[in-house]
Amino acid sequence: xxxxxxxxxxxxxxxxxxxxxxxxxxxxxxxxxxxxxxxxxxxxxxxxxxxxxxxxxxxxxxxxxxxxxxxxxxxxxxxxxxxxxxxxxxxxxxxxxxxxxxxxxxxxxx
Amino acid sequence: xxxxxxxxxxxxxxxxxxxxxxxxxxxxxxxxxxxxxxxxxxxxxxxxxxxxxxxxxxxxxxxxxxxxxxxxxxxxxxxxxxxxxxxxxxxxxxxxxxxxxxxxxxxxxxxxxxxxxxxxxxxxxxxxxxxxxxxxxxxxxxxxxxxxxxxxxxxxxxxxxxxxxxxxxxxxxxxxxxxxxxxxxxxxxxxxxxxxxxxxxxxxxxxxxxxxxxxxxxxxxxxxxxxxxxxxxxxxxxxx
Numbered sequence: 001x002x003x004x005x006x007x008x009x010x011x012x013x014x015x016x017x018x019x020x021x022x023x024x025x026x027x028x029x030x031x032x033x034x035x036x037x038x039x040x041x042x043x044x045x046x047x048x049x050x051x052x053x054x055x056x057x058x059x060x061x062x063x064x065x066x067x068x069x070x071x072x073x074x075x076x077x078x079x080x081x082x083x084x085x086x087x088x089x090x091x092x093x094x095x096x097x098x099x100x101x102x103x104x105x106x107x108x109x110x
Numbered sequence: 111x112x113x114x115x116x117x118x119x120x121x122x123x124x125x126x127x128x129x130x131x132x133x134x135x136x137x138x139x140x141x142x143x144x145x146x147x148x149x150x151x152x153x154x155x156x157x158x159x160x161x162x163x164x165x166x167x168x169x170x171x172x173x174x175x176x177x178x179x180x181x182x183x184x185x186x187x188x189x190x191x192x193x194x195x196x197x198x199x200x201x202x203x204x205x206x207x208x209x210x211x212x213x214x215x216x217x218x219x220x221x222x223x224x225x226x227x228x229x230x231x232x233x234x235x236x237x238x239x240x241x242x243x244x245x246x247x248x249x250x251x252x253x254x255x256x257x258x259x260x261x262x263x264x265x266x267x268x269x270x271x272x273x274x275x276x277x278x279x280x281x282x283x284x285x286x287x288x289x290x291x292x293x294x295x296x297x298x299x300x301x302x303x304x305x306x307x308x309x310x311x312x313x314x315x316x317x318x319x320x321x322x323x324x325x326x327x328x329x330x331x332x333x334x335x336x337x338x339x340x341x342x343x344x345x346x347x348x349x350x
Contacts (some may be wrong), residue, residue, distance in 0.1 A: 016294055021331050024196035029203065043194035046187065047323075050313040051156045052137040053179065053188045054274050056129065056181035058160040061271040062167065063174045074237025075272075078245045082228035083276045086249055087287065087306035089218030090329075094298040097212040 129180030136162035156310060157278050189252055192309070195327030198316060202324035205297060213301065217329055220305035221337045224249035225344060239348070244268040246344060248276045250337040251308045251330050258338050262345035277310025284314070296322040304329025 036041065068075060139162060140155030147153040167177055178185075207211065228245035243264035247255040252273045259269035280303055288299060300322030303311035312330050316323025 021193050021196045021327070024193055025200055025203075025331075028196065028200040040197055043197040046191040046194040047313065047316055050191050050309060052134065052159070053139055053184050054156055054252060054277075054310060055133050055137055055159045055163060056178060056184050056342075057256075057267075057270040058156065058274040059163045059167070059177065060174065060267040061160070061275075062164050064265065064268045064271060067265065067268060071237045071241050073242060074232040074235035075245070077235050078228045078232040078237065078242075079248070079272055079276060080279065081231045082224045082245065082248075083279050083306050084283065084287075084311070085227045086220045086224035087280055087284065087302050088291075089223050090216050090305040091288070091291065091293060091302040093216035093219055094212065094268050094301055095293060095295065097209075097215060100228075 119189055126154055126180050129177050130184060132163055132166055132177070132224040133159065133181055133184060135213075136160075136166070151281055152270050154278050156274065156282055160274075188309075192251060192253075195312065195323075195330060198320050198340070199327040199331070205321065205324070206328065213328065214332070216301065217305050217332050218336055220302070221249050221333050222340050224306060225337065225340050227348075229344060239263065240265055241268070243345060245272055246341045247337055248272040249306060249308060250333050254334050254338065255308075259340050262341060274310060277307035280307025280311040281314035284311075290343070295324045300325030300327075301329045305333060308333065 137155060140153075142156030143158055144150065144153040144155050146304030153331040163177070166172075167174065197253075222233075224309065225246045228248065229242045232242040232245050233239075240263060243262045244259050246262070246264065247269060248257035250258065250273070252270050255269045255273040256266045258264070259266045284299070284303055288294075293299070296319055299318065300312070300315035303309075303315040303322070307314070308330055310327030315326035
């Protein structure tokens, strides 16, 4: 039943999945006991295999080979540049802005 | 002679079993290769699987359209999988309390920069407006990026590919960047991965630890609300 609920949330209109996630967060916040074992197991399996679900859309590059060939320089520079700028800026702000207790989650990284 | 010269191949390729078998086996191969390489982040299983599937379609002469239609089930599962990020998020919700403004500010800066720098660099290097607006929404999760690209005159399938490649790029580069900067905070790790690399970044963070995954999920969620606004504003400044 919970699994079905999870599914139905995914059906909401655009941006459906994100609305679904927000709704589920508030539901679990409001009633923590709704977080049942099956729901947790289902979500863990889905997230374990998340990478797999991106493959079909990723293969879509092959239908854009002509654009890639004609404009590969701007695409490559734009992709690498904007991704790295965004990654570094987010990390910088997360580190520099005030934290309530900055030491609690350290050394979780290899 | 190619396989698509045989009529029976095209019928076979249309069945859901085809696309899912090819995709799952390529992805398993990708995971095996990553394991064999000692967990190197360069050997990203999503990237390997995409290359294997693309190669397979090319060799057999199967069109992307046929493959795409036979993988509808996997594409549908992206929805529930995004919803499933709610679980690691709620289990770590106490880490969010008290730093809500930090999170909102870092995310807004990260996603605006991704869109503005993306559009700017594409144009500076002589790219077209369509390519620039396929680049703009790439920090958001793939299904939403496709919709934004459609609405702003980008190329939806290119946008999906860029969102995924951006995520792979984050997964490949984040350990290196964080080691270089000496950052050892799981929350910053997950949140930056989710902001810059959306679903793939968050999945990578989750494979690292649950707290990082929770912050990745948080970033993907807020980004899904922020990036559309930024890109639609950019498109208004610069109409077709």
